[in-house]
Amino acid sequence: MAEVESSTAAFEEDDHRVAYIFNAGQSPSQSQLQVVQTAATAATARPAKRRKVAKTTTIDAPKQQQAVVSGPAFPPLFNGAERPDAVQLRQDLFATAWPVLEARVQHVLRDANRTTLDEVAAFLQQAAAAETGKLTAGFIITGPNIASQDLLFEQLAERLGTADQATFVRLRASEAPNLKATWLKMIRDAMAKEGGEDGRKYLDYDLEALRVFLAQQQQRPPRVVVAFQDSEALDSGLLTDLMTLFHSWHDRIRFDVLFGIATSVELFQARLLKSTARQLYGAQFDVVQADSVLERVIKSAVAGTQAALRIGPSLLRSLVERQRDQVAGIQVFVSSLKYAYMCHFYANPLSVLLAGDGRLDSGLVQPEHFEAVRTLDSFKAQAEAAVEARQLNHAQSLIEDDQYLVGLILEQEQKRREYQTQLLRSLHILAAAGLSPSSFVELYMVALASGIDLSQASGTVPAEDAVRRLNPDEFLSLIDRVLKAIHAGSPELGLDAWESDADEFVAALADTRDEVEGLMARAKRNRTSLKSRYSAQSRVLRTTVVSQKVQLSRDTATLTAEDTAFTAAVDTLTALLAQNLHCDPVGRLFLHEAWVYDAKSPYRDVFVPRPAATVARALSRPHDYLACACCSQAAGGGLAATLPPTAILYQLYREAGALVNVADLWSAYYALVGGDDDESDVGLGERAALVCFYRALAELRLMGFVKQSKRKADHVAKLKWL
Amino acid sequence: MGTSMFQLPDELILTALTQTFLCREPQIRALGTLLYPGAAPCRNLVIHGTEATGKSAITAALLARLAAQTDDDEVGVRYAIVNSVECITSRHLYETVVGKVAGALEWEAAPPRCETVSQLTVELCKMLKYTPRPDGFRFVLVLDAIDRQRDAPHTLLPALARLSEIIPSLTTVFVVTAPSPNFLRTSFVPHVHFPTYTKPEFVSILSTSPPASLPNTSREETTDLWARFTAAIHDSLARAASRTLPTFRHACTALWPRFTAPIHAGTHTAREFSKLLIAARVHFQDETLLDPGVLVAITNPAPNPTISTTTTTTTTIQKPNPGADLASLLPTIPRLLLLAAYLASHNAARHDLVLFSTHHHGRRRRGGRGLSVGGARGAGPGRSKHRKIARKLLGAHAFVLERMLAIFAAVRGEWDPRGRGDDHGGEGDADIGMAIATLASLRLLVKVGGGVGGDVMDCGGKWRVNVGWEVIRGLGRSVGVEVEEWLIE
């Protein structure tokens, strides 16, 4: 109880909903931020203590974190009725689930760069040995995403710094606006604030200082690797200067340069002088394609068994598409994942229901949980299905009996695991067998959204034809691949080998394989080639031009006994695969809402904000935000005198041409808001209207809609076209 | 030692130098006379000549030997060479000079800060003037490439020329490319000119370093072949591509393996010069050999100069199609934006309505098709009257960002089949902004004029596309768009 007490003291239902009010008048010497509770509960709570908490949270960030550790940082849901241990459990779930994934993702990302690192290091060594008298330059083609290069260059620094004993300096274009600044930064980084040098004092940007320093470090020959992360943004003139100088210093300090290149080496070279280009001894390195990194990350962190939360198919699809369409690096993908985890465990009280490992007991489940469960779509579907199937008792207990529901809920964890295993095994086999042209990620999304069904006509992953078309050799190798997949499992997905679970399937596969091998041997003895009905038929269909029918029947007649047997084997395999590679769409599972997160809009709001559209919408429909009584007739988007002046001007602005005459604008505005004769009590006087007008126009200008036109006096130019 | 009034430096030094640097005997002798304390030491000396004519190399070599010779003599020569190219600011130059001079004189005290020429003068006086030195002592200060000193005040050169007037034992040598008359603002400065090499000089310099003997060929034959080969190279290339000694040498060594390949193969002998020449004619025209680019050319004669040494998964670099390269790197939206930017840069704004309006939806009037092609080829009989240059061949025009966004919004639905009907991806969203920022940081899109500099958030300024027609065409094809159809003359 003590724990509960302390936690409620620090955090209440509405604690996360705070408004910061800048209150300068209260204490003029030091303006301070004060946290004001939006909820009425604040008034009843102990104000003195609250003030203290508020201060520490705003002023002393580290302390605040310590305070958080003591109680759950998540607010209780169900309008504050959620039990503290449930809250704690949600928080724990998040705290255990995410770091595991993050570690895996980091591992994948670092691993993806490994070959590139090896190649770069090898090249630098080889170039050092070659004694070309030129400046060694490595061009690392990283793609346009500058943020994702950070990790690569970090790793390069680690690698070259330790293995090759080279001093490694990273530079961004923003840190290198001119020669002096570049040298300054470079020397500072390389010497790592090793101050007390005796004797001569050098200028901050004198490379001689660096040489002396390196010589003191007994580096022989002194070696510095300079990496430019975003070479495109470097000024071309500076680039040439840098290369010339590096080259000219080459006999005293061995400079090697590395360039992160987003476009292509050709474009880079086009910016250099020919004479400078001639001084370079370069090689190009590609980092692993972003697609394949993404696939690996998805395999290990989204699809794999380690992932506690399933990212739903539509969210996943939009994440993947964003990776392909936009300049959003893999880091953005990872943070989107993290955000999904946060949202789920922070805001979904049902996320505790499938805690697993016996952490969820019936004591934790409270009435609100049942209420929430009964509103779920999957619950409704379940109940309706029960009614449909005439299991009326079951349906009734579902709706009325809480204890019955608890039992069901506790069962679901097991079901979820089974589903997940079945899904991943099927996908793994499908991918290993190469039966579908789509990539793993695509298959995964399809499987989640609509399940796996191999049938040719109606299935989500039509693969039957692919099996049927196989010739005997391919047929055997397909079986081998499937067996191998079962045998090896997939460490990437976190799947262990599952022969013992699937002994029937394995045995059937092995039988089919033996049979076909026997058939092949026999066919060889007969000097015929083994074919199935399907492959033979397709061949005929392709060659015939006239009277298909006749030739078709003739062809089937020529099938030998072995061919018929092979056809049977193909059918067996097709059936086997169809039967074993199968799963439902995730949306059809009872209670999947507890462990699938598929909401797109929170993610879009946070990661792809649309400020322009938001402002435009607010201006065109202010009533939606103000909810004032006066403008309700303008709620549809029309003009009304009571709208805020800026909104009125915005409407007029949208109807105007590229150049807006301010006088016209004013008269239009005044015609709307002014009320000279008839309704003088409603309308504004001219002076008041003019003030409003000017302020509104200034606001429009501030928001970047208009600017003073230079072409015509008394006109403003329209800046927004859309 | 009873020295005569006039004594030249040791003849051995001079002959040794003239042998390392052929065809430079007059210059070497002149320098020797003008720098040697025993001969006619001068105060200021200007060495000038175009790029890579041996100015730096010969001065350095000569001074090193003079200093070594006079080391135990009482007529001592000390020297310091400062390369101005390496000095970032003029202050850097002064400090480097002081540092180097102190180093050459083995001066113990750490040289202090030195911010102006007057401070430099003071420091040099301390070391050279007020410290007693033996008779005939001279210090030579070489300011290499001083005409290329960064942000030099315009008084720099005259001021430096005054140094030797203040310090009698100092000789200041200015190494420059082309001195303007009286640029030191002082009279009686001897100039030594290093002219560019002529063809026979090139050939004779190169013949001092012949390549290793060829198989089945004697040493003399190889040398002879090398000389004729270099002469031929000079005739065919030197005018255009390799005017300086290093580039000429590079061209010769790069072509030599190809040229002698028939000898290695045994099909020709070293005597058949003209046959060899004809056999190697292709290579003489191959520019990639002479200008291999920044990527390493592998020395074995596999005809693929742009392959990287390491076994990377490079498939894209074989024969670069610049557009395809970019296309594989850029995601879809930035690609479309870049295309829109190109259209904004290369179409006149008055045609926008015709091109992009959605009024006649099905078959919209694209003025482009054929029109711009005709303009480019200049073959259309009726159209050649005006002799207008195709707009796409002209430079890119600046446009306002909003116009590009409007074009993007207009064409997006048509170009990107997935973009249509999809609710997300509105015009003003952060992803578009990020794409534009990325394109700008890659310098594919540049901000011009007006409010450049300060405010990155300000979208009022003008922009220009910074990629050429070839790239854009490739890029357009990668998304299935013929950009040509969207251009109006």
Ligand SMILES: Nc1ncnc2c1ncn2[C@@H]1O[C@H](COP(=O)(O)OP(=O)(O)OP(=O)(O)O)[C@@H](O)[C@H]1O
């Ligand atoms: N006569 C010569 N014989 C042999 N080598 C020479 C000769 N002349 C020049 N070189 C070589 O040519 C190269 C370029 O010479 P150097 O750097 O001295 O030229 P420079 O005149 O100082 O050029 P810049 O004006 O560009 O500084 C050096 O490697 C030098 O050894």
Ligand SMILES: [Mg+2]
């Ligand atoms: Mg020089």
